Amino acid sequence: MKAKLTINKDFKVGQIDKRLYGSFIEHLGRAVYHGIYEPSHPTADDMGFRKDVLDMVKQLNVPIVRYPGGNFVSGYRWEDGIGPKEKRPRRAELAWRVIETNEVGIGEFQEWAKRANSQVMQAVNLGTRGPEDARNLLEYCNFPKGTYYSDLRRSHGFEEPFNIKVWCLGNEMDGPWQLGAKTAEEYGRIACETAKIMRQLDPTIELVACGSSHLNMPTFGKWEATVLEHTYDYIDYISLHNYYGNHDNDTKSYLACSLDMDKFIKSVIAICDYVKAVKHSDKTINLSFDEWNVWFHSNEADKKLEPWQIAPHQLEDIYTFEDALVVGCLLITLLKNCDRVKIACLAQLVNVIAPIMTENGGSVWAQTIFYPFMHASNYGRGVALTPVVSCDSYSTEKVKDVPYIETIAVMNEDKKELTVFAVNRSLKEDIELEIDLRDFKNAKLIEHIVLENDDMKATNTAENPLNVAPHNNGITKMGSDCAVATLNKHSWNVIRFQ
Ligand code: AHR
Numbered sequence: 001m002k003a004k005l006t007i008n009k010d011f012k013v014g015q016i017d018k019r020l021y022g023s024f025i026e027h028l029g030r031a032v033y034h035g036i037y038e039p040s041h042p043t044a045d046d047m048g049f050r051k052d053v054l055d056m057v058k059q060l061n062v063p064i065v066r067y068p069g070g071n072f073v074s075g076y077r078w079e080d081g082i083g084p085k086e087k088r089p090r091r092a093e094l095a096w097r098v099i100e101t102n103e104v105g106i107g108e109f110q111e112w113a114k115r116a117n118s119q120v121m122q123a124v125n126l127g128t129r130g131p132e133d134a135r136n137l138l139e140y141c142n143f144p145k146g147t148y149y150s151d152l153r154r155s156h157g158f159e160e161p162f163n164i165k166v167w168c169l170g171n172e173m174d175g176p177w178q179l180g181a182k183t184a185e186e187y188g189r190i191a192c193e194t195a196k197i198m199r200q201l202d203p204t205i206e207l208v209a210c211g212s213s214h215l216n217m218p219t220f221g222k223w224e225a226t227v228l229e230h231t232y233d234y235i236d237y238i239s240l241h242n243y244y245g246n247h248d249n250d251t252k253s254y255l256a257c258s259l260d261m262d263k264f265i266k267s268v269i270a271i272c273d274y275v276k277a278v279k280h281s282d283k284t285i286n287l288s289f290d291e292w293n294v295w296f297h298s299n300e301a302d303k304k305l306e307p308w309q310i311a312p313h314q315l316e317d318i319y320t321f322e323d324a325l326v327v328g329c330l331l332i333t334l335l336k337n338c339d340r341v342k343i344a345c346l347a348q349l350v351n352v353i354a355p356i357m358t359e360n361g362g363s364v365w366a367q368t369i370f371y372p373f374m375h376a377s378n379y380g381r382g383v384a385l386t387p388v389v390s391c392d393s394y395s396t397e398k399v400k401d402v403p404y405i406e407t408i409a410v411m412n413e414d415k416k417e418l419t420v421f422a423v424n425r426s427l428k429e430d431i432e433l434e435i436d437l438r439d440f441k442n443a444k445l446i447e448h449i450v451l452e453n454d455d456m457k458a459t460n461t462a463e464n465p466l467n468v469a470p471h472n473n474g475i476t477k478m479g480s481d482c483a484v485a486t487l488n489k490h491s492w493n494v495i496r497f498q
Contacts (some may be wrong), residue, residue: 003487004389006436007409013337013384016410018063018137019166021351021377024291025109026094029314031331032104034360035350036112038277041361049112050102052364056356057116057349060370061377064122065282066290066345067109071095074127074179078137081105094179096171096314099309106141108164117322121208121290121345124194126170126187127180127474131194135201136166142202146339155202157403169231172213172241174223183409188230190327195234200222208237208343215242215264224268228275228285237288237343240268243353244326247298251456252394256424265289267338272340280427288343288463292330294369295353315352318461320451321468324368328423328451328492329406331376335384336408339475344425346373346374356402357462364463365465368458371451375470375494379419382412391431404431406489411437418443420495424487427456431487435495438481446485446496448474452488470494 025031036057038046064196068076075094080102082088088102104112106122113120120142124134136149138305141151141162150161172178173187183188187210195207209231212220242264265287270286297317305312319321327346334344350356353371391405408423418440424431436442451470458468476485476495485495 001393001426001431002434003389003405003431004434004436005407005409006388007385008410009385009439011386012419013336013386016338016381016384018341018381019340020287020334020338020341020382021062021373022064022343022345023062023071024066024345024347025349026352027072027076027093027100027211028070028352029316030135030311030351030360031348031354033101033311035281035358037108037255038201038361045115046470047108047111049115050358051349053356054116054367056214056364058388059294059353059384060374062116062118062349063085064119064121065113065116065177065349065477066123067170067495069095069123069171071125071178073125073169076125077129078106078125078133082152084108092308092333099308099310101310105259106137107158111156120162121166121168121343122164123168123171126173126194127178127191131197134194135197135260137392138198142205149298157231158234159343165204166208167198168208168239169235170210173210174211174217174219184219184226188227191227191386192230192234195231195479196315198231199234206236207234207487208239209235211238211240213241214464215260221267221271224271224277230280232275232283232285234370235285237286238268238272240264240287240289241291241364242295243291243293243295244330245294247296248324248395250398253396253398253439254322255325255329256396256399257326258333259399259402261330261333262336262361265333265341274416276339286342289334289341290345291347292344292354294319294326295345298353317353318459319367319369320456321368321458322456322490324372324451324468325423325425325490325492327369328372328421331372331380331420332406332408332423335376338384357461363462363465367460370467372492374423375449378494379411379417379494380421382410382414385409385411401423403414405433416498417446418497420485422485422487422495424491424493426489428489430489433485433487436481437483437497440497443497444481445476445478446498447472448472448476448485449494449496450488450491452491456490
């Protein structure tokens with residue numbers, strides 16, 4: 001099969017906000033305890049953080065990490081996680097029905113993020129708590145000194161304010177499973193008032209209001225419109241969450257789920273702009289896709305979990321090779337919408353539906369999905385170019401007109417590099433992709449990285465951590481004004497030019 005990608009330096013989707021490569025750590029399962037934090041581990045640093053995990057996180061080059069939830073935040077008392085560790089209470093954590101020891105709280109996580117070369121995206125509890133607690137937490141984190149909460153922070157050994165810039169106004173407040181779930185009216189009002197109070201204390205912060213928990217929520221659309229009608233002038237982003245899975249073992253349809261993500265993004269943009277029009281506003285609300293990933297492998301195991309354990313194996317999806325292709329398609333979809341999606345968080349980062357896995361007290365390894373994320377985060381910085389693609393498409397019972405190729409090019413003007421990301425969705429055929437380089441005279445191939453495997457269900461494990469791993473022997477031939485890349489059947493490709 002043959003296909004063509006035409007790009008032009010002047011046809012830009014937009015500048016890619018580096019926060020498109022964000023991620024998420026929730027107090028859930030083994031994300032924090034035995035994930036990022038394990039004081040008894042041989043690689044633990046002075047604060048108990050696992051250095052082997054930090055090294056892997058740094059490879060992913062994650063600029064922002066959402067914290068501390070997720071569903072967890074809707075029942076969280078942030079004060080439980082500050083001050084001397086021996087005095088911190090243990091709590092019955094209701095969102096995930098476990099025991100939370102509070103050994104890690106906002107101060108420790110802020111320090112972990114620094115060590116990971118990242119920033120914190122902090123969520124406040126608008127489930128069981130409200131504006132007053134959000135204000136106090138903001139004062140603890142961002143106020144320099146001379147007030148009750150800022151001086152409390154200083155007394156805990158954090159002299160300098162954390163200066164957390166991005167704040168989520170609750171989490172999935174439309175979801176009946178959420179502690180303190182709300183109607184759109186109820187949430188819109190409390191989010192608006194919380195935003196006003198928080199901005200009064202620190203006008204430099206950016207705020208994210210909760211959109212729908214996923215595209216198929218019965219209240220989707222109306223929820224966004226109502227919330228935005230209340231909050232429009234006080235917030236900067238509306239959130240999107242969505243998880244994907246191959247529930248019916250129908251790989252051809254599964255590989256097309258990024259089309260669903262695209263539809264979700266475009267629908268939310270339309271709603272934001274509808275409210276903008278109705279309000280005669282000059283302000284544009286952007287999107288924070290702050291939970292996205294594949295999540296379905298662990299569903300059955302999690303139903304059998306005994307409650308009230310500490311850091312159980314929870315939401316531990318072991319990802320297959322085909323999941324990595326899906327994550328690649330989802331990353332390309334985010335890039336295709338980077339003019340409006342400014343923040344996105346791969347949910348999550350360690351152990352819980354995560355690219356990085358650990359053994360308690362033992363090794364760390366990269367799941368299959370680690371690789372497309374690492375490639376996109378490291379090489380997908382700069383300007384996303386509008387992809388004009390001509391290629392064949394296929395249909396299944398569930399989804400129509402799926403292009404065989406998902407692709408985008410990113411131009412990094414600082415490094416003078418051009419990178420083409422491409423997934424070949426065909427399960428049977430290689431595709432010759434002609435990349436039009438007329439606008440990139442004298443481009444030279446740096447490398448063509450490929451992630452491929454004969455077995456769509458191949459996984460990485462602690463015993464066999466490199467079973468699915470990329471190589472850079474992909475075949476790309478340079479022609480005059482073009483390059484022709486061979487995209488092997490069902491493969492993720494990163495073609496780098498200088
Ligand atoms: O990421 C796992 C969970 O998924 C989060 O806690 C919640 O926000 C979402 O439903």
